[in-house]
Amino acid sequence: xxxxxxxxxxxxxxxxxxxxxxxxxxxxxxxxxxxxxxxxxxxxxxxxxxxxxxxxxxxxxxxxxxxxxxxxxxxxxxxxxxxxxxxxxxxxxxxxxxxxxxxxxxxxxxxxxx
Amino acid sequence: xxxxxxxxxxxxxxxxxxxxxxxxxxxxxxxxxxxxxxxxxxxxxxxxxxxxxxxxxxxxxxxxxxxxxxxxxxxxxxxxxxxxxxxxxxxxxxxxxxxxxxxxxxxxxx
Numbered sequence: 001x002x003x004x005x006x007x008x009x010x011x012x013x014x015x016x017x018x019x020x021x022x023x024x025x026x027x028x029x030x031x032x033x034x035x036x037x038x039x040x041x042x043x044x045x046x047x048x049x050x051x052x053x054x055x056x057x058x059x060x061x062x063x064x065x066x067x068x069x070x071x072x073x074x075x076x077x078x079x080x081x082x083x084x085x086x087x088x089x090x091x092x093x094x095x096x097x098x099x100x101x102x103x104x105x106x107x108x109x110x111x112x113x114x
Numbered sequence: 115x116x117x118x119x120x121x122x123x124x125x126x127x128x129x130x131x132x133x134x135x136x137x138x139x140x141x142x143x144x145x146x147x148x149x150x151x152x153x154x155x156x157x158x159x160x161x162x163x164x165x166x167x168x169x170x171x172x173x174x175x176x177x178x179x180x181x182x183x184x185x186x187x188x189x190x191x192x193x194x195x196x197x198x199x200x201x202x203x204x205x206x207x208x209x210x211x212x213x214x215x216x217x218x219x220x221x222x223x224x
Contacts, residue, residue, distance in 0.1 A: 043214040056209045099144040105157035
C-alpha cells in the first residue's frame with residue numbers, strides 16, 4: 001500500500017505571494033491532518049479534515065486554510081506569505097481520525113519564503 | 115494544555131552502544147506514538163504505544179500511563195539510527211491532534 005504523498009517537495013516563494021500544498025493520504029484513510037515544523041516552535045498542529053469537513057483547527061491565523069476533496073486528498077493554502085511561514089509542512093493521514101488511530105506522515109513540503 | 119517533555123535533548127553514541135530516550139507527559143493520554151525523523155524530514159512511525167511494552171527488532175518501547183512517561187530503547191545502535199526522535203501524544207477530548215515533544219537529537223558515530 002502506498003504511503004502518504006505530498007507535492008511539491010520544495011517551494012520557494014516571495015513575501016506576499018500565496019501557495020497551495022497537496023497531500024494524498026494512504027488509500028482508505030479518510031482523515032488528513034496538517035502540521036508545521038519550524039526550528040523555533042517545533043511541530044504544531046494546523047488543522048484536520050475528515051469527510052471534506054474541517055473538524056479541528058490549531059492556533060494559526062486565517063491566512064492558513066485548507067480543504068479536502070471527496071477522494072480524501074487535501075490541500076492547504078497560505079495567503080499573503082510572510083518570512084515566518086518558512087517551514088516544513090507535514091501532512092498525516094489516519095483511517096478515521098479517531099483519538100486512538102495511528103497517524104502516518106508524508107515526506108513533507110519544505111517552503112522557503114524570501 | 116498537556117505538556118510533553120523529552121530527554122535528553124541531544125545524545126552522541128558510538129556504533130554498537132545502547133540508549134534510552136524518555137518522554138514525560140503532564141496529563142493522561144489516549145494515544146502515544148514514537149517517531150524517527152530522517153535527515154530529509156519525514157516522520158517514520160516507530161511505535162503506537164499508549165500503554166504497555168512493544169518490541170521491533172533493535173527497538174523497544176514502554177509506556178507507563180499511570181506514571182505519565184514512555185521510554186524508547188535503542189540497542190546495538192547503527193549510524194542509520196541517527197536523526198531526531200519525537201514522542202507525540204493525543205490528550206483528552208474528541209480531537210486527534212498530536213502534541214509533540216521537543217525531540218531528542220541522536221548522533222551515532224562509526
